Every structure is written in C-alpha cells, then in structure tokens.
Amino acid sequence: MRRNLLREKLKKGQPTVGTHILSCWPTLVELIGHSGQYDYVEFTAEYAPFDMHDLDNLGRAFEVAGLAGMIKIEQTQYIHQAMRAIGSGFQSVLFADIRTVDDARTAVNAVRAETTMARGTRGRGLTGVGMRRDVGIVRQGGSPAYVEALNDVVIAVMVEKKSCVDDLEAILSVPGIDMVQFGASDFSMSIGKPAQYGDPEVLAAETKTIETALRLGLHPRVELRDPAQAARYLKMGVKHFCIGWDVRILADWWDTKGAEMRQLLATPAKKPVARPASRATAKANGKSNGRGAVRGNYA
Numbered sequence: 001m002r003r004n005l006l007r008e009k010l011k012k013g014q015p016t017v018g019t020h021i022l023s024c025w026p027t028l029v030e031l032i033g034h035s036g037q038y039d040y041v042e043f044t045a046e047y048a049p050f051d052m053h054d055l056d057n058l059g060r061a062f063e064v065a066g067l068a069g070m071i072k073i074e075q076t077q078y079i080h081q082a083m084r085a086i087g088s089g090f091q092s093v094l095f096a097d098i099r100t101v102d103d104a105r106t107a108v109n110a111v112r113a114e115t116t117m118a119r120g121t122r123g124r125g126l127t128g129v130g131m132r133r134d135v136g137i138v139r140q141g142g143s144p145a146y147v148e149a150l151n152d153v154v155i156a157v158m159v160e161k162k163s164c165v166d167d168l169e170a171i172l173s174v175p176g177i178d179m180v181q182f183g184a185s186d187f188s189m190s191i192g193k194p195a196q197y198g199d200p201e202v203l204a205a206e207t208k209t210i211e212t213a214l215r216l217g218l219h220p221r222v223e224l225r226d227p228a229q230a231a232r233y234l235k236m237g238v239k240h241f242c243i244g245w246d247v248r249i250l251a252d253w254w255d256t257k258g259a260e261m262r263q264l265l266a267t268p269a270k271k272p273v274a275r276p277a278s279r280a281t282a283k284a285n286g287k288s289n290g291r292g293a294v295r296g297n298y299a
Helices: 004-011 026-035 052-065 075-088 101-109 144-152 164-167 169-171 184-190 199-215 231-236 246-266 281-286
Strands: 018-023 040-043 068-073 092-098 154-159 179-182 219-224 240-246
Touching: 004 154, 004 199, 018 026, 018 092, 026 052, 040 052, 068 154, 075 092, 075 101, 075 154, 075 184, 092 101, 092 164, 092 179, 101 154, 101 169, 144 169, 144 219, 154 169, 164 169, 164 184, 164 199, 169 199, 199 219, 231 246, 240 246
Parallel strands: 018 040, 018 240, 040 068, 068 092, 092 154, 154 179, 179 219, 219 240
Antiparallel strands: none
C-alpha cells in the first residue's frame, strides 16, 4: 500500500500546503509536483466534469509527482465517489454540505473499513473490499494493510451551512474527522447574505469554526486566493492552507494580460529608430552564437 503523505504530516503536527484543480488533466498534477512547494492537490470534483478513468489517471499522476491527492465531493455522492476515488489512489476526501451529525457519520462511514480491526478515534465504517488501483487490483484487497490504509485516509469536512455552525461541536465530535474548513460563500448564502464575506455574522462563524476545531484537536484548513491573506489565520493557529485554483489563475491572467495587450494596441506606436543589430537582438531573433540554445518566447 502507498504511504499516505498527508496523514504523515498531520501525525507529526507539520503544516501543509495544497492547491486546487478543476481540470482532470494529469499533467497539471505533474507540473505542481515539479514546483516542490505542495504537499497535496485537491481535485475539486464537486464543480468539475470527470469520469472514473480520470480518477485513475489522477491517481497515477499523484504517484509520479510524489503528492497526496484529495477529492472534494458533493453530498449526494458521498459513498460512491469516496469509494471510487480512494480506490483510484486518492488518500483524502473533503465532504461538502455537512449539515447534521448524521451527515458527518455518513462521511466517515464512506471511508473507513467495515471491520472490528480498526480501533481508535478513526474507527469503523462501512467500506468493503474492492479490486481497484489502491490494492494493486488483486494483490492486497481485504488485507490488514488495506484496512489500515482506509483508516489512514484523511477525512475533511466543510462547515458551510447555518445548521452545521449551530450544532458545530456535536458534528465535529464525530470520531474520524481530521480536517475542518469553513465555507464563507455557502454560509453567507445560507443566512440570506450572499457574498457578504465581511459581514460580522459570517466572520463570527468562521472564527467559531476554527476555534472549535482547534479545541477538539482537529486541523482547521483555510482556502486562500493569495498567501498575502494568511496572516490573520496564522495568528489564530491555522497551519493548513490550500491556495489557488487552476481556473482562477487562468482567469486572472487572461483578464489582466488581455487588458494590457488591448491598451498597447490602443496606444499609437512610436516610430522605431534604426540601430545596428546587437548580439542580444540576434539571439532574440532565434540566432545562436554556438554557445547554447535560445529560449523561445513561450518561457
């Protein structure tokens, strides 16, 4: 069975950094791994189109890149998608739309093995044996190592509904939960204040979520668009962050660079002054002096 890199970090009390992708193109996972800056990649499947083959290919990419994989799934798919994602090689599951204690129990049951062997706070669930990638298809299914691997899967839950915040301590006390994340967008909408992220009620709910998680010995996680937003959470004791979304990164670049290009086109060009070609100019035009290749403008 493959090492669960995210679980190892949590056990050691070390901070973690992840990033989000909505694309199921495995090469993106490899590019993220090349940076050497991330512990895991969250495939935000709640919002993305994908099929079962995509999950297998992402699982392979996690292994190639030396990263842990997390999947975010919607409520109606808890059991099916959690089981198939874990079987494909994901080692963490983020459950959206938790509203009640029963929802939290359903999330845990969708991950942990149905066996008396798994003891302790991560406990017993309802998952059986499968012939999938995580067990080498036919090699380790149903083995003690398989049971322990399911017991090591990191379970994260979204606190993003008013009913969840109202009964927060009971929900987060369900054995098996590891990480907790507040969702300001859904919460603000659930209290009739959509997109009012700075509203005192929204900020109070976020603070309550983080403080309750820390008091119960859980790991609060915060999503950020930019690391410059982290200072407030670091002061609160948060050590786990997931930064950036592939689609947001692309949208920001297209917005800003497209506007810059349009501005250049709208500005009358100055007539260039003819000068002798320099060595640097020759290189820029694709000529080499024999000492090395010239980088293309794609870089």
